[in-house]
Amino acid sequence: MIEGISIYEILTLSSIVFFVGVYGFFTRENLITVLMSIELILNASALNFVIINTYLYPDFLQGAVFSIFIIAMAAAETALAIAIIINLYKLVASVEVKDTEKLKY
């Protein structure tokens, strides 16, 4: 618990980070920067877990443990995503989002 700071302020902070990440996810044109936006989103949610655990249920540790899991997942996801990006770069010599529109009809 931080003196003088209620849970509202911290949740506000994490929400802002989350939506900044969402904005970045929508607008970025480069796959690596999109990946960075995802990191922001994940961090915001990990922060939420920790804060809610500390402020509301200090007797339990679930939130703390899950934040660790989130970090592990995020690391794994990053490694995999970067592997895919590098492979894509080998194939199409680009990591721009507009070059990945093969899904289109």
Next chain:
Amino acid sequence: METILFYILSALIVVFSIASVSSRKILRAVTYLLFVLIAISGIYFLVDYSFLGAVQLTVYGGGVIVLIIFSVLLVHHIELELEVTPIKRKIIAGLISVVGLGITLWAIYTFPFTNATNYKSIEVADIGRKLLGYGDGGFILPFEVISVLLLAVMVGAIVIAKGKKLNE
């Protein structure tokens, strides 16, 4: 003191996260992201959860950022400027984000949180017991699953990144 520190950290986080998603130079964007992650670990330290703060610093600050920088260096020139996003897209995305933020904040501020009174700091030893506990409320199974997942991701990342050469 802690209050002031929190506000400083919050300001850093907000400013640098916005900078990170809007900078047109990719290496700068990565650096801004690093600042955000370090600031978030500062918040973990502030709430006396120093273990997670340390993990955040090492895994994110040390691992993920380095990984991203390497991939940037592999596929880009350092001085390369990113393409400009169409303004229309920026507006739509900004609108959705702002509305989403608004509704989230509104939900947060209308919900009456009841703060716990028996505050205590989170000990590393407790985390360890919890993670490896197989009794009531233990997390040994997810822990193992995560470890297997990490292994699989490692193998998968190697296989995918190795890929196929273009001329084959």
Next chain:
Amino acid sequence: MDFSYTILIPLIPLALFVILGIFSKKIPASISGWMGSIGLGVTFVLSYYAAYQYYLNGKVNGVYQPFIYKYNWMNFTDKLHIDMGVLIDPISVMMLVVVSTISFMVHLYSRGYMKGDDGYTRFFAYLALFSFSMFGLVLATNLFQIYIFWELVGASSFLLIGYYYTKPSAVSAAKKAFIVTRFADFGFLVGILIIGYYTGTWDFQELNNPEGSVITNWASTSFMGLSVLTWALILIFMGGAGKSAMLPFHIWLPDAMEGPTPVSALIHAATMVVAGVYLVARLFPMYYFIEDGFALQVVAYVGAISSLFAAIIALTQNDIKRVLAFSTMSQIGYMMLALGVSGYHGHDGLGFMASMFHLFTHAMFKGLLFLAAGSVIHAIHSNYLQDMGGLRKYMPITHITFLIAALSISGVPFFAGFFSKDEILTAAYENNILIYISSVFVAGLTAFYMFRLYFGIFWGKDKEYEHTPHESPMSMTIPMMFLAFMSIAGGYIHFSKYISPDHMPFEAHLNYYLAAIASTVGLIGIVLAFIFYKKENNLSERFSHAFGIFYKWTYNKFYFDEIYLFVTKKIIFGLVAKPSAWFDKNVVDASMIGIGNVTESFSYKIKGMQSGKFQDYAMGFISGGVVIAIVVFYLWIN
């Protein structure tokens, strides 16, 4: 006594079929012919051993006991279940002997006849399949098992008729045989289901027990003035009539002669076509006791009419195999009418015995006739009587064996056919004088058309042949000689000691008075044929001109094919099939296609919304989530 080894009799051909069928490309012709012949030789020995053992020791207190080996295959209720098994009783053992003899002889014969054919191994695989199905049919313990094998013989008959599948006529003949018998089998199946529903059992022992609940309670349910069981029996007879080429389901049999001649001998003369007779004989107590034998009367009249009808058509046909086909139909009609006039107890069972007796002798001499005809066809490569003449000089063995078979079928004394035919005539005389007169007339016709063939092929004008015809190889003549022996010796077996409806032997004596009439009629037929066809003359043409329209009708088989074609093409296709095809195409299909078209065009219109950019999709997802959140909160507040 243990008869469990008889299960091998069907299983050996099955194994042969599987081996020859799977490896038909790998096994060379020289081996596959021997494999088939040796396999069937084993079943031949086993069948004769079973017959020897059964007829000598199968009696308890003077009654032949059935031996049943079965296992429960499918249970419907406690009482109604389908078993698979082996039933050994006098008629099944007799059929085993017939089927294994003819099948073995045909296998031996085919080794020579089919030599050099591309599908040699395939042919033997089909023959093995047929033998397996026929043995299974004969040994069946219940109605459903017999039905399964019944369909199997139909299928193998289809395969063998269409053996020369590059010939369009063979393909259409195979189709015709299959469709006609299939249609008749539909009646059989309905009959089986009626019996299953009303009596709760399909087991022959329970159905056929004269004191059993099935027969004693026949009157309990009736439908349109007859007992339902009578209907069931008539429907079952419909199936039998289809297989046995009785009127009006006979049209497939002449066309079935498109198959190789050994097949005609095996399937379409000796074994499969008598399955209908065997079926009626199998259910004989039911036919006899239920509704005082009403269904049996139907059998008798259908048999008598078919026999007369086929004999008349046979007079005018020029394709020798077709003559033999109609002759087969006529003789099966004999067997049916003999069953139809039979009684049950003691000497009354003469008709039943005579039918089985005639089945036995007919298999021998008709099989021989076909094999001899095949030998002739093999030598001169034609089926038509006008291409033949004077062959006795070139083919002495074929000539002699054919003559023996012809004498036997014509009922000349001391040949097998004489004895069996005489028993049939006696039974008919004692029960139904109308049928008797028709049968005697048919006997004369039979002698006439058989000797018309005989004189036409072996005497008559000496033809100039492109290649001098020569006698067939040993592999073909030996089976013919064996069957010729059986065509004489078969008549001296005292069938009444072995076979009777109530399984009790009785004494049957030749009725010399009736025998004299029958043989005289037969001899008259032979003499007439001698006058007409021994030397070339125009008597037969003058005769056919004298009969004019009647001759034309007969020559065209009384236009039965045309009637069927009219019914199917004009009535069924025109009035039923066409409107339903129209409905199917313009309503059912069209609506389905319309749905597809609408979906397709709609998707073309909206496909522009798909950008392929994952961020757009994510944007849609998040904005949707935001909208839902707003709606939920709005509702939550109110």
